[in-house]
Amino acid sequence: MHGEYKTPGGKLVVVDLEVNQGRLHNVEVSGDFFLYPEETLTAIVSALEGLPAKLSEPEIASAIDRATPPGAEMLGTSPEAIAIAVQRALRDGAEGPAKT
Amino acid sequence: MNQHTPITQVVTEVDERREQRWKQYAWRLLPQTLFDPQTQVALDETLTLAVGRGDRQPTLRFWGWSSRAVVLGRFQSVRNEVNADVAAEEGIALVRRISGGGAMFIEPEGAITWSIHAPEAMVKGMTFPESYAFFDAWVIDALRELGVDAWYAPLNDITSTGGKIGGAAQARRGGAVLHHTTMAYQMNMELMGRVLRTSKEKLIDKGVKSADKRVGPLRQQTDLDRDVIIHHLIGHFRARFGLAEDTFSEEELRDAQKRVDDRFGTTDWLYFLP
Numbered sequence: 001m002h003g004e005y006k007t008p009g010g011k012l013v014v015v016d017l018e019v020n021q022g023r024l025h026n027v028e029v030s031g032d033f034f035l036y037p038e039e040t041l042t043a044i045v046s047a048l049e050g051l052p053a054k055l056s057e058p059e060i061a062s063a064i065d066r067a068t069p070p071g072a073e074m075l076g077t078s079p080e081a082i083a084i085a086v087q088r089a090l091r092d093g094a095e096g097p098a099k100t
Numbered sequence: 101m102n103q104h105t106p107i108t109q110v111v112t113e114v115d116e117r118r119e120q121r122w123k124q125y126a127w128r129l130l131p132q133t134l135f136d137p138q139t140q141v142a143l144d145e146t147l148t149l150a151v152g153r154g155d156r157q158p159t160l161r162f163w164g165w166s167s168r169a170v171v172l173g174r175f176q177s178v179r180n181e182v183n184a185d186v187a188a189e190e191g192i193a194l195v196r197r198i199s200g201g202g203a204m205f206i207e208p209e210g211a212i213t214w215s216i217h218a219p220e221a222m223v224k225g226m227t228f229p230e231s232y233a234f235f236d237a238w239v240i241d242a243l244r245e246l247g248v249d250a251w252y253a254p255l256n257d258i259t260s261t262g263g264k265i266g267g268a269a270q271a272r273r274g275g276a277v278l279h280h281t282t283m284a285y286q287m288n289m290e291l292m293g294r295v296l297r298t299s300k301e302k303l304i305d306k307g308v309k310s311a312d313k314r315v316g317p318l319r320q321q322t323d324l325d326r327d328v329i330i331h332h333l334i335g336h337f338r339a340r341f342g343l344a345e346d347t348f349s350e351e352e353l354r355d356a357q358k359r360v361d362d363r364f365g366t367t368d369w370l371y372f373l374p
Contacts, residue, residue: 004299012302030175030177
């Protein structure tokens, strides 16, 4: 399952995932955003892995936000933007580029 | 006499403090040297760490491309960005760099790329977005001297009335900052369109249907040879901040080769995000 979201004036975030027993599984987050430090990506992915698929966008965003180490910087994307991409992946279902 | 400080004077003082951030260092130039794309991305890390340790003075390095390449951002997925079959057919190397940002399709004479390797102290007190604009401000000025109506478009683009020219990206390592920028000199839109996959989602916000409508390669805008433009950039930097020509040390080249072998040349690194 594949979802994309481009922050207006910012960058693209892409989420690929599966759902296993109602939970997010094999989550991959990619895109042309910037993260400092780079390891922040691992923290974001770990936060998403295993989350209940029925969570709302704000709940997903706050899980990402909580997992982000203090002092880490996201440029061009945000916990909210990543949460939108997660929701789109869950909704769109099918593999492949986002439908417009 | 006016008791308030004139606004022009305030601006000048801010500008002067920015100039001082550059002028405080004894800058070194590593002129364009041909390396394969994997070695180029490894050198970014080697030299940034060397500056962080104090083994190398802050450095401006121009890249020389020995082959066609797609250079992926640190966090991009290969399959989302590249048509791998086209890359293989056309002899286009795939590499992943250490900085975030977007994929670039590079042909040896088609782009002008440079890296700035500087102590992190140089951008102390600046936000990340401020530091992006700061590191490319001199280039904007140098382009204007060539008659290009260029400006910086946050977060990381150099653009102009003639279209987008290039983009920058940064990474931080060991107390040093890497800021590198690629500008389009001459573009092979046909091949770029085939090898790069552009997401529809991305084009929504740009409000354009085709990626080629928003680029303004420098050859088109200046009618100057690529080397003449590079020479001008170097001359501008030298006159403004000082710049002494340098060479790679044996140790730096060995370190970069080791990083290619251990990391940048491996499928684990390239397909870190498949």
